[in-house]
Amino acid sequence: MNPTVLDRKVVRLIKRWKEERSEPVCAFLYDKKTLRERAQACVGSLPGGCRLFYAMKANPSKEFLDCLAPVVHGFEAASIGEIRKVRKISEDKPVIFGGPGKKDAEIAEALQRRVTLIHAESMHELRRISLIAGGLGTVAQVLLRINLRASFPEATLVMAGRPTQFGIDEEDVPEAIGLAQSLPHLSLEGFHLHSISNNLDASLHARLISVYWDRVTEWKDRFDLTLRYLNAGGGFGISYTDPDRSFEWPLFITELGKVLEERQLPGVELLFEPGRYLAAACGYYAAEVVDLKCNHGKHYAVLRGGSHHFRLPGAWQHSHPFEVVPLEHWDYPFARPEVLDVEITVAGELCTPKDVLARDVRVARLRVGDVLLFHLAGAYGWTISAHDFLSHAHPEHIYFDDTQGELI
Template identity: 50%
Template structure:
């Protein structure tokens, strides 16, 4: 996000209350998604993982530029259908109730990712009651993981997917179920991959697994969902996943190994992180046991991502020269400062001991790369502090 949007927002406020807001640049979001989609080989589809940021303006902005949406609950299905009645939806998640499965079929979800034999049996029963046949991707928990991933979903004992060794039996069972049709495989091995070549090698393994199941066990391979997992380096925002290099290598790989299979990516953070900024004003500044602390109007109840991922979130100081009080204004110069929130817990930290040139009470902190897994994973009402203002800029097709 261009921080000029933030400075314009601050200048246009008609209150002296400390600044606390999320801003989302939806034009930037559309442009980024369009570029990501254009670089992919023709047989690929780019779905947006709604869990990253499920706000209706974000979903509307992505209509027509993303190929569809990946959801993980019936509530997310309803959010997507609230902005469009027909856009393709893929439904994942390890826990799906009968009511969710019924709702998914009723609302036209095209692909359901099945994560266990029981889930497959329950879906068959639900579809039978509705007189439908559900298209299914079996989610595999492969024998391999994603090297360097921050979160590992595959390659070991987790709650996700079906053990690779059990997939032949599940395929055989699926043929006894007339109301489900297995049309491919879903493999999401891990999150926050930062190296294009490593991720390309992972896709190669996904394709090899799918083809082995096709050749040896009769898997219909119309679709291969390779998950998301492409990351953002919050510690070094200038380091980017090389998407163009990845897509170039992917085109060559698919020509050789899977020319007729529809490949689906379900990216969330990689699409929407850069469109958002969380802005919080410094309301106190103090020194404790030889360390400096800035207390912000805001914190992890609004923006839980940094403490969840245990990183110092990137930020910029936006100076504010206004000072109303007759007493001296606290200031720190050329010192490391810990940026804390207003909660009564020492875990309410957004960046720890980061050097600043100058920081004063009343200055604003703009946390960039906050468009994904920020507001949407946070415990908004802990201690009942006011919510931040949320501003959506642009976004029209």
């Protein structure tokens, strides 16, 4: 997606808002057609023996799950709440249950709701899963999540190769395998090796898979394991700051094919869990400018909205890409404030200086009553934000799908 080109469908929806309502524009807008097509392209290009699960933490809305369920092989959930959302739309869609802080009640309900796999994050968790599965008269299928000792310096987020709260230290793999094999209500099905997030280098990601494959092959041979899965997680990146940079999925698929040709693990399926990569480009955040001011020589645009709706820019400390949607509607009997060819810092309506979505971005023209349309807002937007801080009204969530030429 080119964030410098306004999406006509979205602009029409924003203008319709101003025609029909008096309150300032504040909404997330989601393009289900783009989501569906993006997922279909990714799933359809995977080599044989690979499966794609949607990491629903990126955006767990019912509309997204309904849209993706016929396309992806399953869902990755990080809480019992997410598992319940999946089961509301499908009783039998495969679900992988991950996350570092699973509670006993969550594990029990997950097993009762027939999750396919559970990522075991520690020795203690392995013992608890077996005990709970035994109480339910079942056997839990688990993958050991391993924090590798390799270094992965080139991604935005790194979750392995250094101390983190995720997974079992690679040095403890022999003990973890031995424990999993000894527990009566566990079946060790494979390994989960999700080490980096938001990586933009497709060749690096393929090399990462080769590292995973080599490690798992070594453990399989050393401990005479029968394995069914290697879960390589997600981590395919989205660039929020450089529109000319992107994760080259076709290149990744080409390089992945070479890795799988060179490394054979008969009977082992390779699983992927993208979230952001599927969802980010399918969403927008639209917020109306309610004030313009110059303070200590800096220009500010104050929005109806902010980080309590869209926390991602603040959490990642970047200026989020946006476009100005000019609206001609003006109800006041006095002149409309505007700025021309200035650098603007975009702030929200919260009583904190940290409520900033973009800093020092040059705009040709901006007026009170225009709308800022933030791109790449389909993932890690609304659900990671502090919705009720200051008790401001929530934004609307508008889903559209023009597969038949209509907006809904």
